[in-house]
Amino acid sequence: MGNPIIQALHHVAIICSDYQRSKQFYTTVLGFEVLNETYRDERESYKLDLALNGQYVIELFSFPEPPRRVSKPEACGLRHLAFAVDNLEKAIDHLTMHQVQTEPIRVDELTGKRFTFFADPDDLPLEFYEIDH
Structure with a gap:
């Protein structure tokens, strides 16, 4: 290429x-x-x-x-930011300790890796994606 x-x-x-x-x-x-x-x-x-x-x-x-960002339903444009984590449960516990709610853990059907979504203070969708488990 x-x-x-x-x-x-x-x-x-x-x-x-x-x-x-x-x-x-x-x-x-x-x-x-x-x-x-x-x-x-x-x-x-x-x-x-x-x-x-x-x-x-x-x-x-x-x-x-600034104008509000359209997050739900999903709109064209940037969908979310994903951050790699070693241990998804530990990362979720950390967010919970800071009163940040997460969605249920899901499994990527293509990679078999686990992930969850949460939002920043302006409802920007963020993802924790487990790289090792």
């Missing part, structure tokens, strides 16, 4: 409605590390760069009064 133009996924950008609530969710609940936090006066907007295991993966933005 030759040399692909794209080398890797660089980051995912998320716009939140309540910056402090989402910052707490992504750092305290999900464990992302803060690389950089910037407030842009001219845009009345925060930009938070988050890393996972030292790798930059999420830009969390706040903007004044």
Whole structure:
């Protein structure tokens, strides 16, 4: 197929409605590390760069009064973000400890791997996908 133009996924950008609530969710609940936090006066907007295991993966933005995202029923566009976990029960217990509800565990019919869905504070669908079990 030759040399692909794209080398890797660089980051995912998320716009939140309540910056402090989402910052707490992504750092305290999900464990992302803060690389950089910037407030842009001219845009009345925060930009938070988050890393996972030292790798930059999420830009969390706040903007004044962003429109709501259509999540249900599923709409065209980005469907969800999936995060790899070693132990699905342990990951679910961690979310439950932080009052985050998860859907029942399902099994991917193509890979046989287990997964569950949950939502961030703005109802963005997120997935934990078990890579080892």
